Amino acid sequence: MKTSSFQTRVHEWVVSCFPRAAHRDRHERAHRFLEEALELAQASGCSREDALALVHYVFSREEGEIAQETGGVLVTLAALCNAQDVDMDQAGETELKRNWSRIEKIRAKQAAKPHGSALPQ
Template sequence: MTTIKEAIAFWQRKAKRWIVTTFSQPNFDSRPERHRRFLEEAGELCQAGGMSEEEAIASIRFVYSRPAGHVPQEIGGTMHTFLALVENHGLNAWECFLEEIGRVHQPEVVEKCRAKWLEKQKIGQSIS
């Protein structure tokens, strides 16, 4: 029987493989790029849930007004808060995840992601 820890490690490796295959190894290796993409997805989730741009900017300003935390603790806090948000929306995180994994592996979506990546490079929002 697979443990939750093993399952998460498996999906982390699959996420890495998708990024390397879709974009590049340097794209995956870039921490600034991974941070930008995470913040972008979090922002899109908050926007979809009804948070205004003003509220989002105020939240970011509040975060950056304090000392930086420690990555492992912040990852744990992010996961905990994310799961509470999913529950608040009455959704199942696993089902949402599987639907998105199926979507992003479709060839037309891969090509759309690559095109968006090239556009982001042009405006300085992604690495080469």
């Protein structure tokens, strides 16, 4: 029996959880990714000042290419997980399983937030 990739299984969850307008919205997905990345950085000891300095640095440069930047995210996430003794694959599986159990709560949060806002609520 062939197991679906993690990305495919996340897609199945997103399609089950969100209306098409939300799960296909690139800005929404980018905002949620940035929120989670910032939460991970914060949990890893990154200060607000360092995060803001990095925001200014990144946005002062030319825009990158999506596929290459995606690869960079995956490589640096794996390196961060290694440095913190976190099993990246297991952490992803655990969170996906938790998300399946929270669909109604996530839908309610999505419905209550301002449309088009980067902020989650």
